Amino acid sequence: MTATGSSVINKIDFKQILQKYGIVFVLILMIVGISIAEPAFLSRSNIFNVLTQSSIFGIMALGLTFVIISKGIDLSVGSILALSGVVLASLGQAASATSKYFPNMGELPVFIPILAALSIGALCGGISGALIAKTKIPAFIATLGMMTIARGMALIYSDGRPISTLVPSLTALGGKIFGFIPVPVIIFFIAIGISSVLLQMTKFGKNVYAIGGNITAAEVSGVNVSKNLILIYAYSGLLAGLAAVVFAGRVGSVHPGAATGYELTAIAATTIGGTSHAGGIGTIWGAFVGALVLAVMRNGLTLIGVDAYWQQITEGVIIIVAVVIDMRKNAKKD
Amino acid sequence: MSEEKYILQMSNIVKTFPGVKALRGVELNVKPGEIHALMGENGAGKSTLVNCLAGIHNPTSGEIIYDGEKVGNYNTAQALEMGISMIHQELSPVFHRPIMENIWLGREPLNRFGFVDHKKMYEMSKEVLKEIDLDEDPKTLMVSLTVAKMQMIEIAKAVSYDSKLIIMDEPTSALTDKEVKQLFRIMRKLKDQGKSIIYISHKIEEVYEVTDKVTIYRDGQFIGTEATSNLVVSKLINMMVGRDVNEMLPKVKCPIGDIKLEIKNLTHSHLFKDISFTVKRGEILGIAGLVGSGRTEVIETVFGIRSSVSGEIFIDGKKVEINKPRDAIAHHMALLTEDRRLSGIFPMLSVRLNMVIANISTYLNKLGLVKEKMLKNECDEYVKKIQVKTPGLMQKIEKLSGGNQQKVLVARWLMTKPDILFLDEPTRGIDVGTKAEIHKIITKLAGEGKSIVMISSELPEVMGMSDRILIMHEGRVTGIVENTKDLTQEDLMAYATNTVA
Amino acid sequence: MKQQLHKLIVKLLRISEIGSLSGLLIIVLVFSLLSEHFLTWTNFVGIFTMTAELGIIAIGVTFLMISGEFDLSVGSVFAVAPMTGAILMNSGISPFFSFLAGLFVAALIGGLNGFVLIKTKIPSFIVTLGSMMFFRGLLLAVSGGFQISYIGQNNSFLEVLGGKIFLGMRASGIWFIIGTIFFSYILNRTKYGNHVFAVGGNQEAAKAIGINVSKVKIINFVACSVMAGLAGFTMFGRFNSIDPTAGLQLELEAIAAAVIGGVLLTGGYGSIIGAFIGAFLIGILRSGLILAGAPSYWYKAFIGIVLVVSVILNTKIRKAATG
Incomplete structure (x- = not known):
């Protein structure tokens, strides 16, 4: 293909912009539509509300972006949230709690439960990754296994009961600073920043793309495929642990059945954001937009007064439509 | 009728x-x-x-x-x-x-x-x-x-x-x-x-x-x-x-140095047996043989993609262990694989990432972040140097022609600054013009003192490029010959079909 | 002699259910040692009833997976079909026709999944994830989130679907067995069955000899969906009511049962009997752990371990059998 003039270049650029930001236009259209129907949607508090709502599955979607770019899947993040969450809650109960998980333990410094949640998440993910890398079983199976194992462990650990009354420094993580900026949103943005840097600016990130793009070529080019696979799933698990911290902060207690089905919402957000299940394609930015699309839709439909159930219906349609658009765009390029 | x-x-x-x-x-x-x-x-x-x-x-x-x-x-x-x-x-x-x-x-x-x-x-x-x-x-x-x-x-x-x-x-x-x-x-x-x-x-x-x-x-x-x-x-x-070889690819003689790579009795469980050869600095060793004679498999084994049952590899006279491609890369080897689509390119990724994937570690700062600017400059330099025709570094590689994809892969390996290059069918499925350019690059590399092992099914190419030619037949070396003026395609064919009189 | 033994072993290893079958035997053995109540008729009947609903879905899922696709929407269909039936029955339509209408809706959903997959070439994971959410949402919207009970008097039809028949056995168990035999027969005895294996095992080869790959896939999506609908009806028959959240996450359990039974995610390999054993194994694990005195949550953790271990074992066995 030879560019004969600047007009051709402009045309290509325009097309690329449309392809790259297609889902953003959808998001803007949604926002405009909802705001017309319900102006309260655009209030400062509601915008923060939407961001807060998107933060938990949004954080998971960031990890899934790594996983899906590497041509894998992680079904275990919802359960890992629950397991990390109950451990976090058990270590972070306030002295005033009526039913204490560790009756004789005083209040621990807040970083201990948080660190525990993150490490458990990373460990669970790392185990899935190791299974995938070493035994070559499909990621679907390994993480489906981890999904039920982690859920089972959460139930066993908590004896099926929610663990509540957390120390104020933990619940503060679900609150606001300066009276209006929700902490979950700040955590979400920090996670977005770190994930972006990891994916775009480090060797690890480049390897993730390479593994998803062509695993044989990656091996031949000297990429340590098994190590990177373990890291990818460990990072996904770590972010599920982080999501557990946010969850605990917002809800103030953690139920072992928490976050059931969140993995699918997170996968949906990632997919809507343009990350391809064929591997090698996707961005953190996309996952963020995907999470926003889902959150805006849920929030907007609720504001307009649409039955909560219709949100699920719309979600199902949006996933398929987003992927169809995405496939079209990739097909056209051939 | x-x-x-x-x-x-x-x-x-x-x-x-x-x-x-x-x-x-x-x-x-x-x-x-x-x-x-x-x-x-x-x-x-x-x-x-x-x-x-x-x-x-x-x-x-x-x-x-x-x-x-x-x-x-x-x-x-x-x-x-x-x-x-x-x-x-x-x-x-x-x-x-x-x-x-x-x-x-x-x-x-x-x-x-x-x-x-x-x-x-x-x-x-x-x-x-x-x-x-x-x-x-x-x-x-x-x-x-x-x-x-x-x-x-x-x-x-x-x-x-x-x-x-x-x-x-x-x-x-x-x-x-x-x-x-x-x-x-x-x-x-x-x-x-x-x-x-x-x-x-x-x-x-x-x-x-x-x-x-x-x-x-x-x-x-x-x-x-x-x-x-x-x-x-x-x-x-x-x-x-059907055509006269020597006219197409005039061999440029480069000064040849000491032995760089030596393979001794490399044996695979069933694909090849007792393969021994040496490559010197500045030398191009051509490997000829019919499809299925084990040429590719030998090279892939040296590079750590397959495993051998016995045999030794020496670089500069020192014995080395190579079990994974990354071991080979650490020893300054490079391999341009035979099947570009299967094991070469990352089709939907950018030209830039395709170029640097084997060499990212060189561009990391103290924090482990990629120095994008330096990386971009280096890529630009190689794009110019080997004349890759691409609208830009962020272009998806699958949109380039086969010849330009191959050039990107050549660039990928040159960026690792290799001493030993294995080129498996480097010009297969590439148009004549680009083919000549790749030949020029290979000759130039040899001139810089690099050791080159080139597999090719096209006898004219092997005879036009190589200093010496190794011929394989059914997993064995049937001959290693100097590429002199009197060597004919018929001679090589005779080795390749194991019908030497 | 030694060679004959080796041949026998290889022959045994080639049975695709061998892994799950041996797993089943070991688990039965362990639980009979742990609890004396385990090997009793009442317990067996209880397990079988629990297994049946999952098993009926697993049959359809296996059938579909052999042709190289899978379906996450079966959990939603499991509730949609009987919900349709319940609404129609309550509006006075005969239970039998309501039943058929429910299954017809299930078939439509399956057909839709297959159609979207063929037309858009989106991976089945995404297509069926979308339809799973869509139909679950529709279900909740239509029912308002409340369960629907059958208010009529004509209970005999529901009895046929999921009622007790003899010795504590429920009709769903019979449906499970009939389904297993029927689909085994289709897979192993009909031309169509061969084509299902060919489409999943090597789509290009199947195309080359003129098999209509799209048609096979759509039919299998429909079959899978109808089985999920049937399973839903047996549960409706058991409780005389249906909850819009019924069958949540059942799709993953059904896939687990199929995979434990030896099905390959990539298609072309597996058996209905395997799915039968896989579902049974899950059922036994659930009840055995309870009888052995473990809190019910242990079951969840165990299923995951059994799933992963069985896939690793199945892979190893397949390699050993084929050299």
Whole structure:
């Protein structure tokens, strides 16, 4: 293909912009539509509300972006949230709690439960990754296994009961600073920043793309495929642990059945954001937009007064439509 | 009437793919009860022609007269119905199902209730297998068979379709001598039954052993059809190669230094045995040999993609252990693989990432972040240096032409600053202009004192580029010769077919 | 002699259910040692009933997976079909026709999944994830989130679907067995069955001999969906009511059962009997752990371990059998 003039270049650029930001236009259209129907949607508090709502599955979607770019899947993040969450809650109960998980333990410094949640998440993910890398079983199976194992462990650990009354420094993580900026949103943005840097600016990130793009070529080019696979799933698990911290902060207690089905919402957000299940394609930015699309839709439909159930219906349609658009765009390029 | 005498007459067949004219009006005439060889170098158009015949492609223009009737476009299923079967080089059976289901797939015998009659299928399979002298239980799963057996099953399938014309695309490339003999016995038996076989092969001795006629193609053109027994080997090779080598690629002599890489008695469990050779600084070692002779496998083993059972590798006289490609890269080796799509490019990723993937560690700052600016500058430099034609570094590599993709891969490996380069078919499927540019780059690298090992199926290329030439035949080194003026293609062919006088 | 033994072993290993079958035997053995109540008729009947609903879905899922696709929407269909039936029955339509209508809706959903998959070439994971959410949402919207009970008097039909029949056995168990036999027969005895294996095992080879790959896939999506609908009806028969959240996450359990039974995610390999055993194994694990005195949550953790271990074992066995 030879560019004969600047007009051709402009045309290509325009097309690329449309392809790259297609889902953003959808998001803007949604926002405009909802705001017309319900102006309260655009209030400062509601915008923060939407961001807060998107933060938990949004954080998971960031990890899934790594996983899906590497041509894998992680079904275990919802359960890992629950397991990390109950451990976090058990270590972070306030002295005033009526039913204490560790009756004789005083209040621990807040970083201990948080660190525990993150490490458990990373460990669970790392185990899935190791299974995938070493035994070559499909990621679907390994993480489906981890999904039920982690859920089972959460139930066993908590004896099926929610663990509540957390120390104020933990619940503060679900609150606001300066009276209006929700902490979950700040955590979400920090996670977005770190994930972006990891994916775009480090060797690890480049390897993730390479593994998803062509695993044989990656091996031949000297990429340590098994190590990177373990890291990818460990990072996904770590972010599920982080999501557990946010969850605990917002809800103030953690139920072992928490976050059931969140993995699918997170996968949906990632997919809507343009990350391809064929591997090698996707961005953190996309996952963020995907999470926003889902959150805006849920929030907007609720504001307009649409039955909560219709949100699920719309979600199902949006996933398929987003992927169809995405496939079209990739097909056209051939 | 001459039309009565042919089962197949293909004439003026043209086939174009986007950007490529694979067949430029070729012909092929096959008589009943004839084993007919198709010969030619890679890219001559043999495979495209038989793919047109088997209904995988439809010719862009041209005429096919089969069994006395002119036939229009048809697909593979219709070809089978007509009695044209093809046994592919890469077999793809339904692996986890039994032999008999593979043979009768789509034509399962039914009992009067409409259910599959397994007993009958079993008996029918037995019969078909007996017809080709194959003693195998029809209930055996395909996946547990050897490649040779799978091939026999494919032939049995062709027999079961009562095919009049069976196409075999390099059927012997993965077979042992004994299995080849068995295949030939079956081919002759089918011939005696009046069936015709179109046989594609690179192996000259086999062509002489089993075929009646041979048709030669070159660069998508028909060169000639001869009775095999009337054709002397030298003429056959001449018809296949057809141009004067030395004019095309004048070898530039570079100063040659000490031994850089030495391989001693490298042996694989079954693909090759006792391979020993050396490469010096500034030297280009060409590796010639027929497809399937083990050339690629040797190189892949040295590079750590496959594992050997014994053998040693020395670099600068020091013994090294290489178990993974990254070990090889750490020892400043580079490998341009044979199959660009399978193990070379990352199709949907950018030119830039494709370039730097083997070398990212060099561009990390203290925090472990990639120095994008430095990386970009370096990529720009290499794009200029080896003249990659791309609209930009962020272009997806799959949108570049094959030649430019190959250049990006060359850049990838040059960026790792290698001392030893393995180039496996570096110019396969690349247009003539780019080919010459890649040749220039290779020569220049040798001039810089790098050691180069180049595999090529094109004898002119090997002879035009190399200082020395190593020739392989069925997993063994049959000769390592200096590339002097008096070396001829016939000499190399003799080594490659192990028929040195 | 030694060679014969080797041959016998290889022959045994080639049975695709061998892994799950041996797993089943070991688990039964362990639980009979742990609890004396385990090997009793009442317990067996209890397990079988629990297994049946999952098992009926697993049959359909296996059938579909052999052709190389899978379906996450079966959990939603499991509730949609009987919900349709319940609404129609309550509006006075005969239970039998309501039943057929429910299954018809299930078939439509399956057909839709297959159609979207073929037309858009999106991976089945995404297509069926979308339809799973869509239909679950529709279900909740239509029912308002409340369960629907059958208010009519004509209970005999529901009895046929999921009622007790003899010795404490429920009709769903019979449906499970019938389904297993029926689909085994289709897979192993009919031309269509061969084509299902061929489409999943090697799509290009199937195309080359003229098999209509799209048609096979759509039919299998429909079959899978109808089985999920049937399973839903047996549960409706058991409780006389249906909850819009019924069958949540059942799709993953059904896939687990299929995979434990030896099905390959990539298609072309597996058996209905395997799915039967896989579902049974899950059921036994659930009840055995309870009888052995473990809190019910242990079951979840165990299923995951059994799933992963069984896939690793199945892979190893397959390799050993085929060399």
